Amino acid sequence: MASDQDRERRKGADRRGYDDRRAGRDRRRERDRLIARRLPDDFAQAGGEAEQRISGLVNRHWPERSSAARESLSHQLQPVLEGLLVSGVPVTDDHRSRCEDVVLQWAEY
Numbered sequence: 001m002a003s004d005q006d007r008e009r010r011k012g013a014d015r016r017g018y019d020d021r022r023a024g025r026d027r028r029r030e031r032d033r034l035i036a037r038r039l040p041d042d043f044a045q046a047g048g049e050a051e052q053r054i055s056g057l058v059n060r061h062w063p064e065r066s067s068a069a070r071e072s073l074s075h076q077l078q079p080v081l082e083g084l085l086v087s088g089v090p091v092t093d094d095h096r097s098r099c100e101d102v103v104l105q106w107a108e109y
Contacts, residue, residue: 033100
């Protein structure tokens with residue numbers, strides 16, 4: 001039969017496991033947020049057609065996600081980024097914020 005100390009030890013381990021998972025999720029969210037805010041600048045500097053640029057960036061930053069998930073994100077980012085193909089259009093904080101919103105919603109935090 002388990003002692004009170006054993007039960008308390010298990011409860012502590014369970015709490016630490018939850019806290020560790022939460023911390024990991026928070027770190028991933030922050031990483032994704034920072035990457036998303038850089039996407040417009042990286043897109044503007046890349047070469048090729050809009051779809052190629054976007055899919056290249058998505059594949060580089062989220063290789064652990066399924067190809068269907070990456071394709072979905074690429075399609076969601078296209079309306080935000082493709083306007084940057086026009087010569088002289090500057091990258092703005094609005095582009096960065098919109099990319100951040102799209103990525104964090106896609107990642108479902």
